[in-house]
Amino acid sequence: MKLSNTRNGLLFAMPWIVGFICFSIFPLAASFYYSFTEFNPVTKPKWVAFANYFDIFSDQLVIKGLLNTLFIAFVSTPINLFAALLLAGIVTKKFRGRGAVRTIFFLPSIIPTIAATMVWIWMFDPSYGYINNVLGWFGITGPAWLMDQRWTKPALLLMGTWCTGTAMLICMAALQEVPRSYYESAEIDGVGPIRSFFYITLPSIAHVLVYQAILNLINSFQYFQQVYIITNASTGQGAGAGYASGGPGNSILMYPLYIFHNAFTFFKMGKASAMAWLLFILVALLTIAATRISRSVTTQAGVE
Numbered sequence: 001m002k003l004s005n006t007r008n009g010l011l012f013a014m015p016w017i018v019g020f021i022c023f024s025i026f027p028l029a030a031s032f033y034y035s036f037t038e039f040n041p042v043t044k045p046k047w048v049a050f051a052n053y054f055d056i057f058s059d060q061l062v063i064k065g066l067l068n069t070l071f072i073a074f075v076s077t078p079i080n081l082f083a084a085l086l087l088a089g090i091v092t093k094k095f096r097g098r099g100a101v102r103t104i105f106f107l108p109s110i111i112p113t114i115a116a117t118m119v120w121i122w123m124f125d126p127s128y129g130y131i132n133n134v135l136g137w138f139g140i141t142g143p144a145w146l147m148d149q150r151w152t153k154p155a156l157l158l159m160g161t162w163c164t165g166t167a168m169l170i171c172m173a174a175l176q177e178v179p180r181s182y183y184e185s186a187e188i189d190g191v192g193p194i195r196s197f198f199y200i201t202l203p204s205i206a207h208v209l210v211y212q213a214i215l216n217l218i219n220s221f222q223y224f225q226q227v228y229i230i231t232n233a234s235t236g237q238g239a240g241a242g243y244a245s246g247g248p249g250n251s252i253l254m255y256p257l258y259i260f261h262n263a264f265t266f267f268k269m270g271k272a273s274a275m276a277w278l279l280f281i282l283v284a285l286l287t288i289a290a291t292r293i294s295r296s297v298t299t300q301a302g303v304e
Contacts, residue, residue: 035273045270052274062275064250065258071153072254073220076160077213084167084212091168092175102172109165117229120159121146146230149251156252159226167212174208175201210294214287221283224256231257255279 010017035052037045056062091102108116123130124145132142145155182200191199202209230252231245245261246253259279263272 031273031276034270035277037270039270039273040267041269042267048270052271053278055271056274056278061246061250061253061258062255065246065253065255068153068246068251068253069221069223069255072156072160072223073217075153076157076220077216079157080160080164080167080216081209081212083161084164084171085209087164087168088171088175092172105168106165108163111163113225114229116163117159117226118233120155120162121230121233124155147248149247149249152247152251156226167216170208170212171205174205178204207294210290214290214294217286217290218283221279221286222256223254224260227252227254227257228260 034045036047036049038048038051039045087105091098091105126132126142126144126147129142129145131145135142143151145151178201182204183196186196186200227247231247246257255275256279259272259275262268262275
């Protein structure tokens with residue numbers, strides 16, 4: 001009977017198993033092999049050992065892309081968490097129209113990335129964009145957001161805070177799980193709202209915030225669609241031969257975008273594969289470190 005159940009289970013799972021092997025395991029193995037070869041779509045792979053990896057560490061654009069990605073990862077994460085927690089704190093209060101406000105805050109998260117990015121490009125326009133027009137009401141001359149390398153990263157950070165709806169819902173659920181008795185006891189002892197937030201709310205939801213931080217870091221290292229759309233919309237074309245389009249001064253040349261350019265603009269598939277594996281190792285190390293921090297935080301907060 002057990003053998004029959006195992007066989008039936010495998011038969012039902014077979015389509016997924018075949019798909020996983022063909023579309024996940026095999027591409028990973030092929031990418032690992034190609035990272036040690038000189039390879040493009042029109043020639044056969046030529047074994048070059050670690051030449052691609054040496055090339056990566058001598059390429060200044062790799063360093064530039066990695067630094068830009070690290071900036072987005074470690075600066076946008078606390079900003080997005082703060083925005084999500086702030087919005088969650090607002091929508092957990094009881095007031096008229098709370099459901100409509102929750103819906104409005106969450107809507108940006110379900111808008112397709114391409115459509116949202118095109119709207120932001122229009123809003124960032126220095127001549128007729130809404131953002132500079134609003135700044136003009138207060139006598140402030142807005143910058144050329146996506147044309148000035150000093151302002152491209154702040155523009156990306158501003159775009160990122162707009163899509164915190166999912167994180168807001170998770171933080172909202174975590175806030176609602178904090179026992180009300182904690183706050184009632186604090187009020188009896190004369191503890192104010194600010195101290196209650198730092199000594200009750202934050203420790204109680206610390207594990208959720210760390211989990212959200214890990215997800216945000218992982219997503220930041222895959223930051224591609226927005227900058228690809230911005231760079232193509234700004235130049236009117238993709239990267240030219242031998243040139244990686246990364247905005248003014250390559251200020252928004254993210255690491256995944258440079259992988260894309262190496263693979264499909266320069267046709268250096270081997271180097272792109274090596275870059276992808278280095279990104280995988282970096283994300284894996286950061287995830288392990290963040291997971292250990294998460295365990296430490298949850299233990300100290302008394303969650304476990």
